[in-house]
Amino acid sequence: MTTIQPSPTDSTTPVATEARHDGRQELLRVAIIGNPNTGKTTLFNALTGLRQRVGNFAGVTVERVEGGFKGPDGRRITVLDLPGSYSLSAGSPDEQVALEVLLHRDADRWTPDVVLVVIDAVHLERNLFLASQVLELGIPVVIALNQFDVAQDEGIAIDVPELIHELGVPIVPTVAKRGEGLDPLKRALITAASLPAPARKFVLPADVEDALAPLKSCLVEAGLTPTAAGMEALRLLSVSKSEPHLVTVPQLQVQIQDAMATLKNRGFTPNRLESEVRYAWIAGVIERTVSRPRTIKQNLSDQIDRIALHRVLGPVIFLVLMAVVFQAVFSWATPLMDGIEVLIGALGGAVGDRMADGDLKSLVVDGVFGGVGSVLVFLPQIAILFAFITLLEHSGYMARAAFLMDRIMRTVGLHGKSFIPMLSGYACAVPGVMATRTIEDPKDRLATIMVVPLMSCSARLPVYTLLIGAFVPATSLIPGLTLQGATMLGMYLLGTVAALAVAAIFKRTLLKGPVRPMILELPPYRLPSAWSLLVSVAQRCQLFLRRAGTVILALSIVLWAMATYPKSAVDASLPAEAQQEQQLEHSVLGQIGHAIEPVVRPLGYDWKIGVSIAASFAAREVFVSTMGTIYGVGSENEAALTEKLVAETNPVTGQRVYTPLVAIGLMVFYVFALMCISTVAVTVREAGGGALGWKWATIQFGYMLVLAYVAAWIVYAGGTALGWGG
Structure with missing residues (x-):
């Protein structure tokens, strides 16, 4: 049996790091680390607010979030939120990134002056393992004893002064979701920077x-x-x-x-050896600093889980929650969308009224307001979707969803842990793919990467909303759920079922391997901080607006030019709309569209839909802005575009171009097709980079495109055969 003894005081412990001696007295760099579910991100948001920037670590695609605030002494403090880690064992790519930063091997040379370790006061023993490793890195450390209020409510008494004595570093009790303890924590970070770095606490x-x-x-x-x-x-x-x-x-x-x-x-x-010696020391620390009630009563989380994790009721509750989310995307967002539409219409009209007729006015009104405005109107829906996903994640329910799905996931060769990145894919495939870095097994991680884009992301929302709003009636099915909401839910379920089926194929062929058991921590249910929710949703909305103001704006201008030139002679006796149609037919965009049309005609699409699909390879939501540009709706946006689609007829046959069957087939196409350059890029890097990464990204793009085409053809051909094409 190994005997662990306290180490003697070491006055020669190396002090700080080289970054503290380079003359940057006005900047203090703090790296924040902690186990998952400790409230680390909530504390980070509370410290930095909206003063954050999101990027990636050099050479990898783990999301890098930095923020800052001004300390009590006026010094600028920069905070880097490291990925959640149970230890520095580097068992997953996320943990590897944290280790690289703390050992000063980060490619960006991001060297922390102080490490802030966030510990869950309720689960002190488990959290001290990571803390004990960080204490040995030769960097000043501050410990935030978070969720201190929950520990008190459960009757857990922590002797904080004695714990400070045991660990030899500043320890500050905090309640991140309420902002309690932030001021003492900021002062402790500044004080710690001038203290000797801690050393190993056992021999x-x-x-x-x-x-x-x-x-x-x-x-x-x-x-x-x-x-x-x-x-x-x-x-x-x-x-x-x-x-x-x-x-x-x-x-x-x-x-x-x-x-x-x-x-x-x-x-x-x-x-x-490491786990034995560390946990032996931790046991002694807990014995001397923590007292618990003799009788442990069943907490509220356990009581809720008896229902939420029930074999039958659990999946039903999950499905009902998803239905509520997608119905809310329609019903709650409508007033906000109407407001944005009126605002964009007023701005477009005001600008257009002050401009002389001509190409420049057409560019501004049809290209900019018609293209970008037709996408911006969907911002409320995207914000609501992100809010719900963040709420489920921060409340602790997301881990339950993974647990519920574990039984299903195991039948396809994965485990429930893979479902968390897939759920993240509902918001955006890029962070969903990056979230696979928490999966230790390389084959499981790659199989998950290959199917994450099948989960309907927020970029598909504008496409779904436009088509559902135009061609699916708002008929009430049951109280609180309309046919529109059910159709939206159906699209998301279709993508999810397809992802599971494709994962099963990969795990039985190219990525064959054993099914590993899932070890997953179920955090207690918590009421998320309103501020933390606001920050998370605001960050995602900023990314959407940035894309609308860059990628979508640029493509809208290019598409407007392609739809306007070359100029051709038109019949002046025709109505204005017919003249516009004639010009569009002879433009570069029209010529490209007619070249594409034979490929998409079997799906029931005309050349305008074909062009819009081709343009949306850059980003799915570009489909809507392209349609807005083609139909010249200008600043009138969604309502006018919907009217145009409903009224559009084939000039030869006189039949309607857009029918409910065509709309459903088009949505099914977008459920499966990988229309996102960003997702392709992140797949290349996460799948191994170089030739290997491109190989898997090509397989992913190819199988999804074939699946989209075949599924859309089955919908259209089958519906037509059944007489549903009218």
């Missing part, structure tokens, strides 16, 4: 220290501080797969194998 047996000494020396030569090398040497004993830096450091792999062999000869189990 390893002499035999272990001797066995690890050569490995530690090798790591110090590779650039780590002595304290960080001690942590890394102990961690590497349990590493089961190669990491990038193991290849670049000469003799490191040899030293790891030698250390493991020596420890085995001395009676230790190397891959369990």
